[in-house]
Amino acid sequence: MSDKFTAPCSRYYGCQGNDLRLYSRDDGKVDFVECASCGLIWRDLTSCADERTFDEVYFQNKGYDKKWEHKVLKSHLLLNILEKFCVPGKILDVGPGLGYNMFAARQRGWQVEGLDVSDFVIKSLESKDLIVHKGDIFDLKHGDYDVVFMKHVLEHYQDPFAALNHVGSLLKQNGLILVMVPNSEHRKAQKLRNKYKFYSHKENGIEHYVYFNKKTLRDILEFSGFAILQEDYPFFDKGKNSLGCLLSRLFRRWSSRLRLNQELLVIAGQRQGSGQANMQHFEPK
Numbered sequence: 001m002s003d004k005f006t007a008p009c010s011r012y013y014g015c016q017g018n019d020l021r022l023y024s025r026d027d028g029k030v031d032f033v034e035c036a037s038c039g040l041i042w043r044d045l046t047s048c049a050d051e052r053t054f055d056e057v058y059f060q061n062k063g064y065d066k067k068w069e070h071k072v073l074k075s076h077l078l079l080n081i082l083e084k085f086c087v088p089g090k091i092l093d094v095g096p097g098l099g100y101n102m103f104a105a106r107q108r109g110w111q112v113e114g115l116d117v118s119d120f121v122i123k124s125l126e127s128k129d130l131i132v133h134k135g136d137i138f139d140l141k142h143g144d145y146d147v148v149f150m151k152h153v154l155e156h157y158q159d160p161f162a163a164l165n166h167v168g169s170l171l172k173q174n175g176l177i178l179v180m181v182p183n184s185e186h187r188k189a190q191k192l193r194n195k196y197k198f199y200s201h202k203e204n205g206i207e208h209y210v211y212f213n214k215k216t217l218r219d220i221l222e223f224s225g226f227a228i229l230q231e232d233y234p235f236f237d238k239g240k241n242s243l244g245c246l247l248s249r250l251f252r253r254w255s256s257r258l259r260l261n262q263e264l265l266v267i268a269g270q271r272q273g274s275g276q277a278n279m280q281h282f283e284p285k
Contacts, residue, residue: 005033005044008210012161012223013038024193029201032211038219041184041211045158050206054118059098068100075104077233082147082178082267083108085229089146092170094137095153099125105149106130115140137163143170151180152263155208164224168270175270177226183264184211217264226268233265 009015015037023034023041030048034041052058078101088109093101096114102125105112114125114132125132133140137157148167157163167177182198183189189196197203198211212220218228 005042005046007033007035007040007042008159008161009035009038009040009042024199026194026199026201026205030199030205032199032205039213039216040220043205043209045209048201048206050201052207054116054121056120059120068098071098071100072104075101076108078151078178078180078265079104079108079110081230081234081265082176084234085267085269086146086176090144090172091147091149092140092143092145093149093151094167095150095156096125096132097121099128099130101149101151102130103128113145137166137170140166140170144172145170145175146172147176147178149178151178152182154179155181155210155212158209160210160220161224164220164226168225171270173270174272176229177221177268177270179217179221179266179268180263181212181217182208183213183261184216185213186262189262212264214264217266221266221268225271227271228266228268230267231265 005020006017007015007020010017015035019035019037020033020042021036022031024032025047028047030050031044032041033044088105088111090111091105091113093105093112093114095116096102098121099114102112102114112130114121114130115135115137116122116125116132117134117136119134122132122134148171150167154160154163164177171177182204184198186198189198193199198208199205214231218231221228
C-alpha cells in the first residue's frame, strides 16, 4: 500500500492517513484500502488509476441486452418501493445503462431524463425516444428533480461526498434519492477479497473507487444532508405486485439478513435546509 494515497474520508470526516489498512491486493495491479475509522473501502489510486471505457463492447460482454425483461421487472420493483414516498414526478436516472429504469418509470407516468458519459448509451436511449444528457452529475448545473436515481453509480465516483452534495443541489425541496451500491459485507466478497469481482483488476476493480456497507452508506447519506426513509427491500408492499415481484422482494430481504446480498438499497429524503442553501455542511473538517 502506498503512503501517498489520501482517502476522501479524511477531507470530510477527518479520518487520519494512518487509519488506512490494506484490504485487498490483486497481483500488484490494484489495491483497496479500508479506513479503520469510518469503515469505507477505497481504491488506492496510487496503485491503479485505470478507468473502464463504457462502450458497446462493455455492454455486450455484460449481456445486458439479453436481460431486458428481467431488468425492467426489477426496475418496477424498485419504483414500487420508491412510490411509497412520492407520486410520479420528474426523475433523473444517473448512469442509466440501456434504460431499464427509464423505460419502467415512463410506463408508470414519470417525466424521465437520463445522464451518461457513454456515447453508446446515449445513442441507445435516444433510439427508444428517451431524453438523455451527455456528461456526469457535475455537468448539470441546475435541476428541479423530484427524484435522482443512482443505481450502481455512486461507487464510480472518486469523491462520493462531492457527488451527493451536487445531487442535493439538483433536487427540489424535499426531493428523494434512490441509491444502490455493491455491498462490501457480501459474504463471498469478504472471504475472497482480491479473487472476487469487486476487487479484481480484470473486473470491477478498475470501475469502482469506493465500497460501502449498510452503516457506511447510511453515514455518508446522513452526512450529505439526507434522511434515510428505506433500507433494503420491505417485507410488505401495498403497491400492485406480481407474484414474481413479491418473491423477489422477500428473497432479497432474507439475503440481506444472511449477508448474501451483493447490493444495498437505500431511499433517502433531502433534509430541510440541505442542498445549495447549506453548502457549508460539506466543507472538509
